[in-house]
Amino acid sequence: MPVIFANAPGKIILFGEHAVVYGQPAIAIPVNQLKATARVMPNPLGQPGDIRIQAPQIQLDASLADLPVDHPIAAAVRLAFQAASINQPPAFTLQISSTIPISGGMGSSAAVSIAILRALTNFFGKPLTADQISALAYTVEEIHHGTPSGIDNNVIAHQKPVVYRRDQPIEFLSVKQPTHWVIGDTGETTPTHETVADVRQHFQANPKRFSTFFEQIGDISRQAQPGLIDGDLPLLGRLMDQNQCLLEKMGVSSPTLEHLIQAARMAGAVGAKLSGGGRGGNMIALAPSENAAEIKAALIDAGAKQVFTTILTKGRES
DSSP: OOOEEEEEEEEEEEEOTTGGGGTOOEEEEEEEEEEEEEEEEEOTTSOTTOEEEEEGGGTEEEEGGGSOTTOHHHHHHHHHHHHTTOSSOOOEEEEEEEOSOTTSSSOHHHHHHHHHHHHHHHHTTOOOOHHHHHHHHHHHHHHHHSSOOSHHHHHHHHTSOEEEOTTSOOEEOOOSSOEEEEEEEOSOOOOHHHHHHHHHHHHHHSHHHHHHHHHHHHHHHHHHHHHHHHTOHHHHHHHHHHHHHHHHHTTOOOHHHHHHHHHHHHTTOSEEEEESSOSSSEEEEEEOGGGHHHHHHHHHHTTOSEEEEEEEETTEEO
16 A cells, blocks of 8 residues: 555634634634644554554654553544544554644644544545544544634644634635735743633633633634735734733733734834744734745844744635
8 A cells, every 4th residue: 555644734823812712703824834744654564453653753653552542643543543434454654744833823733633634534545524624633632722722623624714713613714915924933832721721710710801801802803804805904913913912911922922023013014913822832923015024034033933924815825
């Protein structure tokens, strides 16, 4: 049998992080220049069920049988077996790699799960729809994040810009005018489940105050939808800055994030904010097309460990 592989992109949230967990809308886009890859290599000399999993970036090289049931990669593999109705899989090696920053709010864990699910179900000749892949990846995300929003698995599985609201059908966006985005990686990592759990604790301690934050962020996301479709930079920039102010009040920003956000604004970004769980990870800036290179250089000068650029156009990222 040939080697089978599948890719899954990263993602970036433009508006609505944290509030999305509490029923408010969020907007996210795929970042196709970053990806997770899963390769399934048959082992014709191995015994049925002899499965090796190799993920050098997290120092993993182990038999599936030796991994705990709740190990996220093992969980994705076993879910693929169930979805494909495979009771006794043939011997194979699963190799996993990713260019998506870990714990940076770019959907690294969901992308790895989705790449595994796609590669294995294709390997077994039983490919799944994007909706099916997304649902299985959400199950794995619960292991990573405890109470995931559901946005990562949806935007990555469908590979399209989406408006996501929990327990409602996702809405795909088709933009009329392109927008340019610059993403700066702080190099600092805080697992998303930690910031989600902290926000939940604050909400439980002060439900009125945090409910107001969530509602205001939800309003920002709703206002941003037509702005994103039409490429209304002044509106989008103002909304990004408002969203960042609320995230700071919620305690999920950090000095490094705020330093990079200010550097981007000084270099000509019309708006900038953190993206994802916060307390590290990534920030994102909306760039006039003529300023994107200058903003990227300013972020590097300000200490960003990595900088990525993305253009949102005609309903997808390029």
